[in-house]
């Protein structure tokens with residue numbers, strides 16, 4: 001395929017079909033995906049799944065119109081024990097994978113369920129204002145998209161279909177959703193028809209075509225209204241404060257043991273690999289703030 005100009009990637013585009021209650025989102029990621037992958041040395045099968053998860057987290061965030069942090073965690077008992085992607089309101093995405101120790105990944109084009117095994121997906125919506133919401137679905141579909149569709153029917157009770165693809169260089173996703181409001185719907189077949197057309201989508205189309213071109217190719221007989229695309233990029237939300245809070249979960253005794261042995265606590269963010277160092281006085285200040293507990297000497 002030849003592209004005369006650099007393709008517009010790293011953006012999400014909302015659209016709807018006029019006079020129906022069907023809406024959609026399309027996302028394409030390249031730089032943000034590359035920046036996640038270059039920080040780690042995951043095997044190709046993991047890189048593909050991480051791409052799908054990044055596309056999914058972007059689609060979900062825009063679909064639920066969340067002003068906050070949304071994360072999707074795939075927790076399995078297979079060779080891939082954790083896969084996590086997170087978005088924040090600035091259009092920033094980050095992701096990480098964790099491989100189980102002492103296991104080897106299946107060779108070649110390993111399927112989703114082969115990698116993750118039994119387990120579940122936890123979806124957390126943490127709005128800037130209001131309560132945190134968590135939804136859980138079992139890993140009982142053959143693809144990540146299938147599991148997330150189950151989440152939508154359970155938690156949001158909205159018929160939703162998702163297509164996710166990634167090849168290690170680009171990640172793409174398409175989401176269609178039927179809204180509950182039937183009063184605006186003048187086209188009873190719209191949902192079935194738009195889903196059937198989306199099922200003809202090829203991986204190279206989703207990853208290689210401009211978003212508007214892809215919508216035209218699939219839906220040139222429909223009246224599609226597209227909205228302004230939103231830019232997405234890699235970004236990490238780690239900070240000294242958040243890393244400090246995470247350290248406290250190790251407990252005072254463990255922290256003081258490390259300080260006694262090493263003089264300081266050195267740690268790094270798993271997502272972006274930024275190093276953080278905490279000296280004794282800083283750790284004691286954190287412990288003091290946490291519980292007001294008086295430092296004990298060993």
Ligand SMILES: [Zn+2]
Nearest residue numbers: 236238269272
């Ligand atoms: Zn970070």
